[in-house]
Amino acid sequence: MKITVQNKNGELAFDCGDHETILYAGLRQGINLPFECATGTCGTCRARVASGDVEVRWKDAPGGKRLKPEKGDILMCQAYAQSDCALRVPSELVVSHKSAPAMQRGVIRGLRRLTKDVMHFDLHLSAPMRFRPGQFVVLEVAGIAGGRAYSMVNFDSEVSRLELVVKRKPDGRFGDWLFDASADESEVELFGPLGRATFHPGEDRNFVCIAGGSGIAGMMSILECATRADYFRDHRAAVFFGVRTLADAFYLETLSRYAASSRGNLDVTIALSDEAVAAPLHAQYPNLKLAQGMVHEVAGKGMAERDCNVIAYVAGPPVMVDAALRSLIAGGVPIKDIRYDKFS
Ligand SMILES: Cc1cc2nc3c(=O)[nH]c(=O)nc-3n(C[C@H](O)[C@H](O)[C@H](O)COP(=O)(O)OP(=O)(O)OC[C@H]3O[C@@H](n4cnc5c(N)ncnc54)[C@H](O)[C@@H]3O)c2cc1C
Numbered sequence: 001m002k003i004t005v006q007n008k009n010g011e012l013a014f015d016c017g018d019h020e021t022i023l024y025a026g027l028r029q030g031i032n033l034p035f036e037c038a039t040g041t042c043g044t045c046r047a048r049v050a051s052g053d054v055e056v057r058w059k060d061a062p063g064g065k066r067l068k069p070e071k072g073d074i075l076m077c078q079a080y081a082q083s084d085c086a087l088r089v090p091s092e093l094v095v096s097h098k099s100a101p102a103m104q105r106g107v108i109r110g111l112r113r114l115t116k117d118v119m120h121f122d123l124h125l126s127a128p129m130r131f132r133p134g135q136f137v138v139l140e141v142a143g144i145a146g147g148r149a150y151s152m153v154n155f156d157s158e159v160s161r162l163e164l165v166v167k168r169k170p171d172g173r174f175g176d177w178l179f180d181a182s183a184d185e186s187e188v189e190l191f192g193p194l195g196r197a198t199f200h201p202g203e204d205r206n207f208v209c210i211a212g213g214s215g216i217a218g219m220m221s222i223l224e225c226a227t228r229a230d231y232f233r234d235h236r237a238a239v240f241f242g243v244r245t246l247a248d249a250f251y252l253e254t255l256s257r258y259a260a261s262s263r264g265n266l267d268v269t270i271a272l273s274d275e276a277v278a279a280p281l282h283a284q285y286p287n288l289k290l291a292q293g294m295v296h297e298v299a300g301k302g303m304a305e306r307d308c309n310v311i312a313y314v315a316g317p318p319v320m321v322d323a324a325l326r327s328l329i330a331g332g333v334p335i336k337d338i339r340y341d342k343f344s
């Protein structure tokens with residue numbers, strides 16, 4: 001099928017297969033269609049069908065709440081073309097084949113429980129992948145409707161294995177499957193890499209990371225890239241990692257190693273929302289600081305003592321991300337310098 005996307009600056013056409021969404025078809029052909037979550041929750045990929053037939057698979061997707069289906073509005077990440085289609089999109093369109101995402105298969109191995117509700121695992125890829133730190137992939141498993149986005153934890157210039165981490169949510173289908181079924185050696189389909197909340201050492205800026213729970217995933221990838229590039233030789237960074245209690249925190253050994261090798265230029269603070277802090281430093285990893293409070297408040301206080309000329313990375317549950325964005329903007333960080341992923 002041929003999809004033509006139009007906006008006020010012109011139009012572009014691309015092919016779309018039977019088994020891929022219109023969003024994924026456009027992205028894999030290098031067209032910068034608008035999107036954020038790629039999984040139906042944010043509403044960024046909205047478009048209006050001018051002609052042709054489209055099947056929408058997840059009709060109740062939360063990202064579609066403000067759409068007008070009677071006028072032909074769709075979420076491109078949930079839409080499958082049934083014929084050639086023309087769509088109107090609100091944003092400017094350009095083509096770039098640099099690191100375009102692709103569909104491939106992966107095998108889950110090395111499942112490792114990090115806390116009572118956090119699982120780390122490796123995804124062995126059928127083809128090597130290049131990605132930017134901070135990016136994510138969308139996984140699909142047989143028997144579970146729809147895709148789930150997970151941010152890469154590891155980083156290298158090219159990888160044949162992704163490290164991913166999942167925080168189980170109550171009644172979450174992917175989380176339940178991963179924790180309860182024997183997911184080891186299971187095959188999944190994946191699409192990626194995706195996401196624009198990325199770290200680029202060439203930008204030459206100090207940075208701050210604010211993560212809630214498994215939002216730390218992409219920050220680990222950023223820190224790995226920065227550490228390998230010896231970025232902390234002449235840049236500073238602060239990481240604020242929010243969890244309920246210290247027992248809910250993970251990756252502490254790795255975070256401590258990054259801080260230790262940073263020549264004092266990387267500050268890591270674990271913010272505990274539901275537990276009093278007995279000492280300002282972690283007993284086992286004394287180069288990790290502890291603070292009590294919601295992570296956006298702890299970060300807000302920490303930022304008040306620092307330079308605001310930073311790139312800020314934020315990831316975690318939507319409520320936490322929104323609070324962190326308000327806190328950063330109130331602290332003087334311009335919105336153009338804030339990159340975020342809402343884990344909805
Ligand atoms: C950019 C991004 C990065 C993320 N990174 C991480 C991460 O690194 N670690 C982590 O723990 N979480 C991450 N998440 C959240 C993750 O994608 C899941 O939402 C979460 O794990 C809960 O999945 P679940 O299946 O357990 O819960 P469910 O409630 O069963 O499903 C949650 C999500 O699945 C999709 N979905 C549900 N039902 C359908 C359906 N019928 N059809 C189509 N789609 C459906 C939707 O996207 C929904 O929000 C990320 C989210 C985003 C947007």
Ligand code: FES
Nearest residue numbers: 038042043063077
């Ligand atoms: S990108 Fe489609 S709803 Fe988020």
